[in-house]
Amino acid sequence: MSLARDMMTIAAVSAGAFFFLAGTVGLLRFPDTLTRLHALTKADNLGLGLVVLGLLPQAGSLRDGFKLIGIWLLTLLAGATVSQLIARTAREGETAK
Amino acid sequence: MTSGATVFGLCAAVAVGLGLYGLITNPQPLRKIIAFNVLGSGVFLLFGVVGRRGAAAGIGNDPVPQALVITGVVVAFAATALAIALLLRLFQKTGTTTLCSDVRPSACSDPSGD
Amino acid sequence: MSIATVFEVVLATVVLGFGFWTTAVRKTYSAAVGFVAYGLLVALIWVRLDAVDVALTEAAISGGLGGVLLLGAAARLRDSETTAAEAPGNLTRACAAVLSVLIAAALAGAVWLLPEHAPTLAPRIVANAWATSLANPVTNVLMAFRAMDTMLEKVVLLLAIIGVWSLAPDTAWGGRPGPCHRADPNGVLAFLARLLPPVGIVVGIYVFWTGADHPGGAFQGGAILASMWLLAIMAGLADTPATSRRWLRCILIAGPGLFLAVGLGGLWFGSAFLAYPAAYAKPLILGIEVAMILTIAATLGLLLAGAPERSVK
């Protein structure tokens, strides 16, 4: 039972790390602010979600599990709103040029 | 675990050096404030490293330096806020943030009117 | 080398990388951004040093609020960055570099030569924890064993806010601090500022309340509450109160005032200044902390808002 849980943790956290890596590669390779924003928000949200999913089986109690999910939701909200703010500023800067 | 304390202790020592160098060589006052904060965080970390060596009685880090650092962080923030308020007022009053006394005394264009 | 040591070396290297970037980068705004990242990673070092209370303070106050302060100042001072002529000469730079390297080397040597076990006050704090019936040793030190430091630190916060306010131009004396934030009431920032503060209030009060037994406390909780207030202010949903308001001034002196009153009470009824009677230690400390969190939240928020810039009308 504990082996299955550990396997799930390893798989999900590794997948999460992969998406973080892919997001960072996108951040470095994509050509401008707006496309880089795609890389960061999309890949990192999924990466963090997978890390949280992988840590859930290791949570000591139901409460700890909810705390982890809460962290993911708050990061999601922050990431989604901040990316819109940056996107608007970047677009206005582009049209001003 | 002690090795970790040593690693972070060396890190803190370098942070103090970096902060000191920035404090002396950066001409911008705001950069000096930032450098001073880097220096301060290095000093706080040194406290933490010494406290880590004082782990005893089931506590991982001596609570007295911890409490001192917490007060110190808040005081450092208050000092930074005061310094930045002074800087912004200087900018508002003279239109420049230079600390040199021999720079052109620009015609005091005070937007606030006093 | 164990995997933990590898992690620690990597963490220390990244922190120093950000420290270096913060010192060397040309634009002040980039330096402020670098300092925020630096502060948040230093909080991770504090976690590794088993000082979670300090980690929370470092992340919330130094990295978070301090970062906002520096970013705001850097944005407002952007136009003044043209005066590059006063950069120090090469000789000064070389001397500064030698001095910094020497001091860093001396500190590093001191760290290297530290004894394996330093003298510690931890056992005495554990032995005396019964006197306050609080389980968090750091809160015990802050609120009881070294309560004098904490009280004086509240006075420092008060002095800082008086100093900032006294920088107001004559026309704005007693007015509202900081510039007026006009954001679109239907915009995304306003949307975040409508959703997040209630959640932040629950989290802030939890962090404060749990500080009696677990890492947390009035400083960390107060910083969270202050940031929620600032979010509402920046989104244009609230405005900074005029500094001449009586209720505001009452909140600002509530923390140090109650602390001082309890301390003098200790002198009057008990044996010494700030000596809590054992039977009432916990309620007294909690009372002081409630006043303190209000004071801290208001003071941190107002320190960030800056000097009064708009007259009362």
Next chain:
Amino acid sequence: MSMGGSSGRQNTFSGLAAGRWKAIAGWRAACFICLWLVLAGAALADIPAAAAAVAAATWISLRLLEPHTSRRSLSAIIRLVSLFLYHSVAAGVDVARRALDPRLPLRPGFVSYSTGLSRGTRRNVFTTLTSLLPGTVPTGERNGQLLYHCLDVEQPVLAELAAEEAALVRALYND
């Protein structure tokens, strides 16, 4: 988390029956109690702090986000959540594929989308949800239309946005 419309404070307050208003306040307070229980656990000694936290949070939430009336449907909310989860996975995979592809297959551009949602909270909920759709980032409004930046303008972005809006309306804003 309940989200309300923000169409004119006075109208909303007077237009809402007192009982309905109390029900919304109670519903939000219940949410904050759950949050407290997740954070602190259930302990009798915590009641004063929990009561203060929940009361303050509910009061602030009612001040910042006015209550509104519209029917919600639980099954539609569950469908919206599963659609959202599916989209976040698809978006992450899509971006990872493009970032790691040596040819860097990008055709970035802007797309305007006209929405039927009123300005304010509803539209913000929609843009926040759609910022996690594959290949789109909302960049504000122009002439009353939402302006999206897309990684690949040849994908059926408008159809996906319309499907998302329909799911959102069914779940939360079915007046």
